[in-house]
Amino acid sequence: MPEGILCNKKPVTTKEMLDALLADKSGKQYYEEMKQLDVDQKALWAAIQKSLKSRTKTWLEICAHCGMCADSCFFYLANNKDPKQVPSYKIQSTLGELVRRKGKVDNEFMIKVMDTAWGKCTCCNRCGLYCPFGIDMGVMFSYLRGLCYSQGFVPWEMKIGAGMHRIYRAQMDITTEDWVETCEWMAEEYEEDWPGLEIPVDKEDADIIYTVNAREPKHYPEDLAEAAILFHLAGENWTVPSEGWEETSLAMFAGDWEACKIQVQSVYDAIDRLKPKKMVVTECGHAYRATVIEGPYWAGLKTGRTPVESFHYVEWVAEMLRTGRIKIDPAKKIKEPVTYQDSCNYIRNAGLKEAAREIMSYIAEDFREMKPCKEHNFCCGGGGGMNGVGRYRTQRNIGLQVKRDQILATGAKLVISPCHNCWDAIRDLEEVYKIGIRWSFLKPLLIEMAIVPDHLKPPEDE
Amino acid sequence: MYEFVTGPLAWFAFAVFFIGILYRIVWYFRGLDWQADRVAYTEHAAYGLRGAIRSIVYWIVPFGSHSWRFYKGTTVLVFAFHIGLLFTPIFLRAHNVLLFEKWGVHLWSMPEGLADVLTVVVMVAALFLLLRRIAYPQIRILTNLYDYLLLVIAVAPFVTGFLAHHQVGNYNFWLIAHILCGELWLVAVPLTKLSHFILFFLSRAQIGMDFGIKRGGMKNKGMVW
Numbered sequence: 001m002p003e004g005i006l007c008n009k010k011p012v013t014t015k016e017m018l019d020a021l022l023a024d025k026s027g028k029q030y031y032e033e034m035k036q037l038d039v040d041q042k043a044l045w046a047a048i049q050k051s052l053k054s055r056t057k058t059w060l061e062i063c064a065h066c067g068m069c070a071d072s073c074f075f076y077l078a079n080n081k082d083p084k085q086v087p088s089y090k091i092q093s094t095l096g097e098l099v100r101r102k103g104k105v106d107n108e109f110m111i112k113v114m115d116t117a118w119g120k121c122t123c124c125n126r127c128g129l130y131c132p133f134g135i136d137m138g139v140m141f142s143y144l145r146g147l148c149y150s151q152g153f154v155p156w157e158m159k160i161g162a163g164m165h166r167i168y169r170a171q172m173d174i175t176t177e178d179w180v181e182t183c184e185w186m187a188e189e190y191e192e193d194w195p196g197l198e199i200p201v202d203k204e205d206a207d208i209i210y211t212v213n214a215r216e217p218k219h220y221p222e223d224l225a226e227a228a229i230l231f232h233l234a235g236e237n238w239t240v241p242s243e244g245w246e247e248t249s250l251a252m253f254a255g256d257w258e259a260c261k262i263q264v265q266s267v268y269d270a271i272d273r274l275k276p277k278k279m280v281v282t283e284c285g286h287a288y289r290a291t292v293i294e295g296p297y298w299a300g301l302k303t304g305r306t307p308v309e310s311f312h313y314v315e316w317v318a319e320m321l322r323t324g325r326i327k328i329d330p331a332k333k334i335k336e337p338v339t340y341q342d343s344c345n346y347i348r349n350a351g352l353k354e355a356a357r358e359i360m361s362y363i364a365e366d367f368r369e370m371k372p373c374k375e376h377n378f379c380c381g382g383g384g385g386m387n388g389v390g391r392y393r394t395q396r397n398i399g400l401q402v403k404r405d406q407i408l409a410t411g412a413k414l415v416i417s418p419c420h421n422c423w424d425a426i427r428d429l430e431e432v433y434k435i436g437i438r439w440s441f442l443k444p445l446l447i448e449m450a451i452v453p454d455h456l457k458p459p460e461d462e
Numbered sequence: 463m464y465e466f467v468t469g470p471l472a473w474f475a476f477a478v479f480f481i482g483i484l485y486r487i488v489w490y491f492r493g494l495d496w497q498a499d500r501v502a503y504t505e506h507a508a509y510g511l512r513g514a515i516r517s518i519v520y521w522i523v524p525f526g527s528h529s530w531r532f533y534k535g536t537t538v539l540v541f542a543f544h545i546g547l548l549f550t551p552i553f554l555r556a557h558n559v560l561l562f563e564k565w566g567v568h569l570w571s572m573p574e575g576l577a578d579v580l581t582v583v584v585m586v587a588a589l590f591l592l593l594r595r596i597a598y599p600q601i602r603i604l605t606n607l608y609d610y611l612l613l614v615i616a617v618a619p620f621v622t623g624f625l626a627h628h629q630v631g632n633y634n635f636w637l638i639a640h641i642l643c644g645e646l647w648l649v650a651v652p653l654t655k656l657s658h659f660i661l662f663f664l665s666r667a668q669i670g671m672d673f674g675i676k677r678g679g680m681k682n683k684g685m686v687w
Binding site for chain 2: 052053054055057058059061062064065066067068070071072076081083084088089092113128129130131132134135246293294296297300302303305318347348350351352353354372373374376422457
């Protein structure tokens with residue numbers, strides 16, 4: 001069987017295709033079909049020849065096989081220093097081999113490649129910091145995922161996720177109506193406690209366009225309300241777009257570059273339509289990476305920058321605390337030891353470590369750094385789509401041990417994690433390893449700690 | 463024989479070396495693609511340059527990067543090896559004498575004792591780099607025959623030169639062997655993985671530009687390598 005019904009080389013573009021995939025619980029049939037999926041060797045080699053440029057060719061060619069990337073990889077450390085987890089080995093035995101064989105590889109090889117590209121690498125890019133030649137194996141694995149995707153060798157959840165973006169312009173099945181209704185609902189729900197609270201949709205010329213992670217309207221709508229409350233407290237003139245509100249990109253994790261472009265373009269269109277002064281992105285790492293850092297390139301913006309300047313939520317919070325537009329009640333600062341999970345996507349790969357430290361200086365009395373931290377921090381263990389792929393759950397849980405040990409070493413029981421993937425991974429590591437920690441986004445903590453000016457308080461009961 | 467290896471063959475080796483390196487540089491830069499690499503190289507050239515310089519400087523200084531500090535032993539080996547490998551042939555008295563005879567110019571010459579020390583350092587460091595490949599499973603799994611061959615090519619001029627200089631056995635034999643090995647070294651630089659002679663700088667500059675332009679360099683003081 002060259003092409004399966006569910007597992008094939010075609011991207012998911014219709015609701016029917018999506019529903020069929022979703023109905024196949026855990027991708028059982030999907031992975032069965034994958035075992036029969038043909039490799040289009042000619043197309044694969046053509047794709048490689050077209051896209052493999054001097055940077056990546058050089059990376060593959062000059063790797064000195066020195067092994068200095070080994071200890072940079074949390075999978076290597078978590079798996080008792082298994083040599084097969086050395087980043088250089090992982091990429092040389094997959095992409096390197098693919099190039100050496102000029103695309104002449106079989107089904108079995110491609111499944112091995114998939115299991116390495118998604119199951120042994122989260123594209124955290126830490127190895128790139130430890131290679132003397134600056135070989136970034138995370139970048140290469142992301143590239144390799146694109147090749148896998150084009151051949152249909154992609155984990156079931158990633159295929160679905162990329163399809164969601166193509167159909168809904170969001171990683172989940174949320175229609176424009178659902179989204180706008182959620183905004184209205186949340187504003188109403190919290191209006192009593194916060195008189196004048198609103199979530200303005202499609203307001204033109206606002207100072208801020210706020211964009212989110214689809215999980216927020218779908219599973220944690222209170223997060224949206226909390227964002228509104230904090231904007232309200234700070235007196236911001238802000239809006240959310242009715243369309244183009246989704247920052248995340250499972251398409252990026254899937255290697256579906258066309259869907260990546262479709263997704264970020266929807267956000268940039270919203271910016272063009274509403275003409276805000278700047279964009280603020282919710283507490284998500286890969287969302288910021290996708291739409292702010294990588295997105296402009298997918299969309300063909302030569303400046304490499306979003307149409308208006310964009311800020312991660314931590315940058316906005318740092319500014320509000322610095323300028324006193326949000327004031328913290330000293331009595332309510334976090335007294336207990338607290339640590340901060342540096343997300344690979346907006347710290348290592350977008351340089352925002354100082355904003356995070358600035359926030360901690362305002363809200364925490366006993367802030368403890370993980371070791372290593374900042375741009376050298378280890379991945380939470382769930383990045384790059386890892387959290388979402390059932391096929392690699394065991395590997396994911398093994399990988400979590402590195403983060404577990406890092407957190408334990410700080411002595412803190414509270415982990416602040418302004419990134420959805422890190423937040424999930426830390427929640428799951430508590431579930432698996434039961435080390436007695438709590439974890440939180442910034443928003444609920446800030447609302448607890450902020451001084452509310454009298455004019456924003458609800459009227460006293462008569 | 464001596465005339466041939468120091469005449470036409472030497473010209474050939476040097477030509478391959480210089481033209482090959484030049485080709486590598488041109489090929490590398492021409493292959494950079496702002497959209498495929500997702501780095502707006504030319505739009506933010508100043509940030510790119512800062513990133514590139516930082517990326518090279520922190521890595522060319524011993525213990526300058528986190529990684530060099532993490533792998534202390536390897537760092538000592540790598541720097542000792544490369545310093546000896548690059549400085550000895552350029553500032554060796556015998557080479558300068560040859561240069562003077564041919565072209566009437568010469569560079570500063572290092573004392574012979576220092577040259578001897580550096581040569582031994584190269585050979586010893588190479589031996590440990592070799593043992594490292596065999597001893598550690600995480601390096602052994604990466605290693606193939608090509609890696610050993612390159613190590614041999616890199617060190618052969620030092621071994622043969624050392625033997626010739628100290629007149630161990632047949633001087634003429636070792637001298638010719640030394641010259642041939644040196645020429646092989648020159649040819650191998652652009653044609654093999656030894657091209658990291660130049661590609662180290664280009665690759666480091668590229669990743670420096672990536673971090674300097676796209677991945678945070680425009681919002682902070684620069685990547686802490």
